[in-house]
Amino acid sequence: MEFDNVAGISDLQLNSATPYATASGDQLTVTTLRYYISNIKLKKADGTEWVQPESYYLVDEALPSSQKVSLPNIPIGDYTSITFTIGVDAARNVSGVQTGALAPSDMFWNWNTGYIYTKLEGRSAQSTSGAVIFHIGGFLEPNNTIRTVSPAMNNNIIQVREGRTPEVHLQADILKMFTGPNTIRFASLSNVMGGANAVLVADNQAAGMFTVDHVHGN
Amino acid sequence: MSHPFKSVLLWLLPALLVVELVGCKPDADVVAMEEVPGTKVPGNFPAPQYGAEKNPPTRAAFELGRSLFYEPRLSRTGEVSCGSCHQQFVAFANAGHQLSHGVEDRLGTRNAPALQNLRWQQNFFWDGGAKNIELMPLAPITNPVEMDETLDNVLRKLNVDTGYQRRFAQVFGGSGPIDSYQFLRALAQFTAALTSSNSRYDHYSRQEAGGTFTAAEVRGLRVMRQKCGSCHAGELFTDESFRNNGLDRSFALDSGRAHITDSRLDVGRFKVPSLRNVALTAPYMHDGRFNTLSEVLDHYDHGMVESLTLDPQLRRPGQQPGISLSAQERQDLLAFLHTLTDEQFLRNPQLAER
Numbered sequence: 419m420e421f422d423n424v425a426g427i428s429d430l431q432l433n434s435a436t437p438y439a440t441a442s443g444d445q446l447t448v449t450t451l452r453y454y455i456s457n458i459k460l461k462k463a464d465g466t467e468w469v470q471p472e473s474y475y476l477v478d479e480a481l482p483s484s485q486k487v488s489l490p491n492i493p494i495g496d497y498t499s500i501t502f503t504i505g506v507d508a509a510r511n512v513s514g515v516q517t518g519a520l521a522p523s524d525m526f527w528n529w530n531t532g533y534i535y536t537k538l539e540g541r542s543a544q545s546t547s548g549a550v551i552f553h554i555g556g557f558l559e560p561n562n563t564i565r566t567v568s569p570a571m572n573n574n575i576i577q578v579r580e581g582r583t584p585e586v587h588l589q590a591d592i593l594k595m596f597t598g599p600n601t602i603r604f605a606s607l608s609n610v611m612g613g614a615n616a617v618l619v620a621d622n623q624a625a626g627m628f629t630v631d632h633v634h635g636n
Numbered sequence: 637m638s639h640p641f642k643s644v645l646l647w648l649l650p651a652l653l654v655v656e657l658v659g660c661k662p663d664a665d666v667v668a669m670e671e672v673p674g675t676k677v678p679g680n681f682p683a684p685q686y687g688a689e690k691n692p693p694t695r696a697a698f699e700l701g702r703s704l705f706y707e708p709r710l711s712r713t714g715e716v717s718c719g720s721c722h723q724q725f726v727a728f729a730n731a732g733h734q735l736s737h738g739v740e741d742r743l744g745t746r747n748a749p750a751l752q753n754l755r756w757q758q759n760f761f762w763d764g765g766a767k768n769i770e771l772m773p774l775a776p777i778t779n780p781v782e783m784d785e786t787l788d789n790v791l792r793k794l795n796v797d798t799g800y801q802r803r804f805a806q807v808f809g810g811s812g813p814i815d816s817y818q819f820l821r822a823l824a825q826f827t828a829a830l831t832s833s834n835s836r837y838d839h840y841s842r843q844e845a846g847g848t849f850t851a852a853e854v855r856g857l858r859v860m861r862q863k864c865g866s867c868h869a870g871e872l873f874t875d876e877s878f879r880n881n882g883l884d885r886s887f888a889l890d891s892g893r894a895h896i897t898d899s900r901l902d903v904g905r906f907k908v909p910s911l912r913n914v915a916l917t918a919p920y921m922h923d924g925r926f927n928t929l930s931e932v933l934d935h936y937d938h939g940m941v942e943s944l945t946l947d948p949q950l951r952r953p954g955q956q957p958g959i960s961l962s963a964q965e966r967q968d969l970l971a972f973l974h975t976l977t978d979e980q981f982l983r984n985p986q987l988a989e990r
Contacts, residue, residue: 514690514770515820522787522816528774530765530896561898613898 419458419487419500420587421477422631423451430592432479437542441597444544444604451479451592452525453536454506457566458489460497460576468492474506476519477590488583497576500586500630501568504623505535508557508564530612532557535564536623538592545608552595554619556612563612563620567628574633585634590627598622672698672825673986674755678833680841680871684755686769691824697807701826703800704819706989709793711783713739718773719989721748721782725982727913728752728830734924738782745781745890747924749909750917752832752981756872762906762922764878765896770824787816794819832912832981840975841871849975856972859965860911866949873911873976879947880904882940882957883921890922904945913981915974929970937961 423430425438430448437445455477458470470489478484510520511532525534536554556563569588576584596602600618610616672693677684691697704710708717721736721744722728728751730736735744746762760766766775776782777790794800794814804814807822837857839847849857860868869875878893884904887894893902906922920926926935940950940957950957961969981987 512767514768514824515817517815517817522771522774522820526771526774528766528771528778531767531771531774558897 419489420585421455421485421487421590422587423477423479423485423590423592426591426593430479438593440593440602440604442601442603444542444596446540446542446550446593446596446604448479448538448540448592450537450539453477453504453590454519454525454533455487455502455504456506456510457501457503458487459501460489460492461499461501462495463498466495468495468497472518473502474510474519476525492578494578494580497578499568499571500576501566503564503566504620504628505555505564506533506557508562511557527553527555527612532612536595536619538595542604542608544604546605547608549608550604551609551611552616552619553611554616554623556616561613561617563616565620565624567624569628569630571630571633574630576633577635583636585636587631587633589629589631591629592627594625594627595619595622598625670695670986672829673984674829674831678831678838678842680838681753681833682756682870682872685758686755686824686828688828691770691821691828693825693829694807696803697822697825698829700800700803700807700822701824701829702987702990703803704823705826710777710785710790711739712785712789715739716783718776722751724984724987724989726750726916727832727978727982729917731916732918734919736782738779739784742781742784744779746922747919750913751827751830752912753872753910754830755828758876759907763893763896764907769828770820772827773820773823787819791816791819830981830987832978834980835912835976835978837972837975838978850971852968852971853975855964856968856970857975859961859969860972863959863961863965864911864969867908867947868911874908877908878902878905879908880906880943880945881936882943882946882950883925883935885941885943887943892922901945904943911973912976913978915977916982929973930966933961933966933969937966 425448428438430451432448432451434447437447440446455475456473458473460468475487476484506520510516515522525537527534532555534553534555536552538550538552540550541548542550554563576586578584599621602618602622607615610619672695675688675693706717706719708714708720710717716739721730723731725731730748734747736748738744749762754760754769757769760769760772761775766772774787777785777787791814800814804818804822805811808818836847839845840849867875867877867879887904891903893905894900915929918927920932926932936959938956938958942957946957950959952958952960
């Protein structure tokens with residue numbers, strides 16, 4: 419799986435010279451973008467599912483190698499749907515110290531322990547402070563921001579065969595974090611660290627941040 | 637179903653082992669290994685949250701955890717260790733400090749709680765923000781007014797110390813650098829070992845030798861169960877809930893549990909602390925505002941104020957909120973509270989800095 423981070427129709431560049439524009443016309447320059455993808459599942463047309471064990475990845479725009487995720491040992495077959503969680507399941511938020519992608523880092527809140535699922539930081543002329551800080555996380559109701567999505571495959575089929583490694587190219591459109599069910603304007607909301615406002619962004623993420631762009635048969 | 641012969645063997649095995657042990661005399665140079673503290677669940681305690689099976693205690697890992705607990709290099713300036721603000725002789729609270737001093741004498745915002753029986757806690761801190769004993773130390777380590785250090789820097793410092801390199805390798809095996817998993821698992825070996833279960837009350841509760849109570853202490857226990865026991869419940873003397881006990885009319889400085897839940901219903905609620913070793917853990921409350929137990933009882937009897945989230949159990953129809961205590965009840969309560977002091981825990985050399 420490849421996660422291609424974009425801002426609308428543009429490929430996302432950190433610290434871009436020209437700001438991107440949100441659906442509402444707010445300007446945005448991104449300095450940091452990281453998000454967790456977890457619990458990846460593939461489903462065949464007959465409904466049988468393959469669930470990846472220990473499925474946790476941290477995608478970092480500043481680290482190209484993190485944007486390509488390889489899933490080993492998938493049983494041969496034709497898979498017609500893909501499902502994953504944006505974030506980290508509740509269980510791993512409280513299971514003690516973890517390793518690998520889940521090792522404690524600045525994607526973890528120490529004072530209110532739990533993972534930051536998506537971290538987007540940058541600047542905007544519309545923000546009163548000039549800064550844009552969106553730390554989306556939380557697993558306790560009513561501020562649970564764990565979202566599981568199954569982006570439309572647009573009739574693409576992932577054909578897993580002996581000696582073949584198909585590639586699924588996904589796009590993650592950061593501008594979709596600020597539009598959808600909830601319109602986010604930086605003039606009134608530019609600093610989010612969990613809580614009710616994080617839920618607004620998570621709902622936007624679930625509504626269409628991730629799309630399947632194309633699938634390579636390889 | 638298991639094979640009958642196999643199950644007979646399994647039953648026989650311990651018996652054979654016992655015979656072996658009884659039959660042999662230990663060699664002169666074999667000294668019985670002292671058990672790692674806090675490994676067993678005391679007879680009068682419930683099942684722990686963080687049972688020994690979650691991070692099986694070993695001598696080397698426990699001692700490594702102890703070194704880390706008393707290691708000032710965990711702080712940015714190399715001056716503040718966990719043990720600086722959590723002192724064994726006062727049940728790992730901070731003696732005489734309303735608020736504790738972090739690096740460069742920066743003052744904390746809440747009273748340092750006693751560290752005891754952490755294996756049984758569902759969450760940590762006055763607001764319950766830390767939800768696992770292994771990750772709990774990250775907050776004090778990184779808090780600017782406490783140790784003001786980063787996890788990466790802590791690991792860097794440990795990794796250039798040959799003593800720690802050797803000891804971590806001994807506990808975790810492998811030849812890689814010390815990582816956050818190893819560091820936090822080792823530290824949890826010590827924090828989970830801080831079991832206080834041998835106060836005079838415990839001996840009384842378990843009907844052991846040394847468990848005699850005076851008439852006043854027996855009456856005090858009764859008052860405690862009747863008037864304080866719905867919150868300071870059970871053998872751990874806390875139900876681990878968050879409650880507003882009428883300290884203030886508003887909580888602008890510290891919203892307590894609401895800091896974590898973002899809920900207005902949680903404003904002014906703080907974790908109900910255990911009463912174990914309470915005679916030693918002054919000053920009291922989340923901000924350390926009361927210096928003596930007598931002041932605390934004054935507060936409960938006639939010092940409370942109303943606020944929106946005040947615990948309903950503290951409301952008294954037709955009068956200000958509180959818990960009515962007669963002079964006799966106060967005296968008995970104080971007598972009882974002193975039976976919760978656990979000298980064995982406070983003086984256990986295995987838990988001390990060395």
